[in-house]
Amino acid sequence: MYENKGSYKSIANLVGIGSELTGAFFNVKKINAVVLNRESKVVSSLSNRAKLFNKVGAGFTAAVCFWEAIDAFSDNDNDAAFMWAGAGAMFTAGIFVAGPVGWVIGGVAIGLVYLANYFKDKPLERYFKHYWLSDRVALSRNSDEAPWQYINRVYEKRSTLIKDREEYKNWKDLRVCHQQLLDLMVCNAMFVKEIKLSSERPLNIDGDDGRAGASFAISDVSQVTIQTSFRQFLWFKDQLQYKVFVVNIKTGSYEEIAEEELRGEVSLEENERGKVIATNTTINIPNRVHRKRHNNSSAIFQLLFICKLTIDEETNKYYPHTYVGEERFMGVKMQLSESKVTGTKNMDGLLFVPKPTDYKGFYYKNVKVDSLNNLLVWAKDLALNM
Incomplete structure (x- = not known):
């Protein structure tokens, strides 16, 4: 039931975002119409459409905020709940207020959303x-x-x-409780710290009339560095054992990449007091993996990196601890390519080129502790590269 609620909430959120993007599109069209001296009737029509979609988007955003507030109160996460409720009230007020006051209300609403996420209970809480x-x-x-x-x-x-x-x-099950408590206490964080990209490949997508469209640059991920932080139990780099899989999210099939192909290297990271706090694992993605992707354009492949920490091999102690069920690993998933917009054309054929930005390959989500079989199933869900 809760999973269904989460799906419905995501749908509502997407509808809200889609409506706001549509409103922004009509605003751009309105500006173009003004620049090109179109009839006032056309400008007025575009302006009304933009306002309508912006209000619809704000309504859905307010509904999602109130929904988050209800769920937070239900979880006894009261400080985050009050922030979500305040954000919902501000977004609702923004539907009926325009101009500078409306902009201030919108800014306050966005600030409250930030605070709601800031005050959200941490996993240990x-x-x-x-x-x-x-x-x-x-x-x-x-x-x-x-x-x-x-x-x-x-x-x-x-x-x-x-x-x-x-x-x-x-x-x-007390054993499961103990496993999860140790998961929260030992591993502080796991994320893709850095990636290296291959040379860019251009891709152009034009509209039916050849005027509207966009151009993209696509790059393959050639090297990945994954950082895993530990609060305890980490002393030597040889303690870390890892495997890497390429997963076809369409068919669910997977392939383990051999260690000699990865040419992996593990290094340790220390804090200012000289205590070892993390491992940095750098792996290389073989060219044959990307050739396989390019030759099968209808499929989407993702990378799954799993690892465990040896605490005492003689007594069979590892982290993540496994007291019940199959052996468990820490896992992180990511896409094997990156794309960025290099230019867009609006409906009037005018070309806009975005300002260049420095790329940072950091991924803070897409992390899970589970058995290998469950992680391979989980890896079929599309990762969000953030």
């Missing part, structure tokens, strides 16, 4: 709020109940003490 030994749901001790009887009743009632949500249902 969420864990302790929703774990069945938290104080989210009270289970009073009976006056004639011995301590051992109360503890036994808490354990038996643990299902009712956990929020009815897919991501929490496995917490009824």
Whole structure:
């Protein structure tokens, strides 16, 4: 049920963004019409369409903010909930107020969205709020109940003490709870720190009339550096074991890239006190992988990097810890190419070239801890390169 809610929320968000982009498109058309001295009727029509789509977009954005507020209150994340509610109120007010005041209201709304994300509970906070030994749901001790009887009743009632949500249902198993707690306490962060791109390939897409369109530059990812930070257990670079897979998200098929093809190199990173805090793993993407992609243009391939940290090989201790189920790994996924807009043409055939920007290949999402089989399934979902 919760997953469906998330999907509906994403759809509403996309509709809002689409409406606002459409409004921006009509605003550009209006400016072009003014520059080209079109009839006032045409300018007025374009202006009205822009206002309509902007209001629709603001309405959907307000609805998503209120939706986020309800979910945050439900999760006992009250500070973020108040920020979301305030943002929803501001976006709603912005529908009815135009001009400089409307711009101020919009700015305040965007600021509140930023604060809502800033105050959002961190994973460790969420864990302790929703774990069945938290104080989210009270289970009073009976006056004639011995301590051992109360503890036994808490354990038996643990299902009712956990929020009815897919991501929490496995917490009824103490071993799973312990695994997830260690996941949150040991690994601080994992992300793609740096990428190197091959030479750019131009791609032009024109409209039916040859006037509207866009030009792009596409580059293959030739080298990746993945940083994995640890709060403890990391001493030597040889502790890190990793594998790399190329996954076809259309068919779900995958291929492991051999170590000699990757020409991988692991280095350690220290903090200002000289403590080892992270590994930086640099791998090279073989040219044959990109040739395979280019020869199969209908398919989309993604890279899946998985790793684990050896703590004590003799006693079979690794991180991520596995107390129940299949062996688990840390995983990060990413796309194997990058594209950027190099120019656009509007409906009147006028060419706009964007200002050049410095590329930074940082990816802060698309990270998961799970078994290899589950990570390969997860890697079929398109990664968001951010």
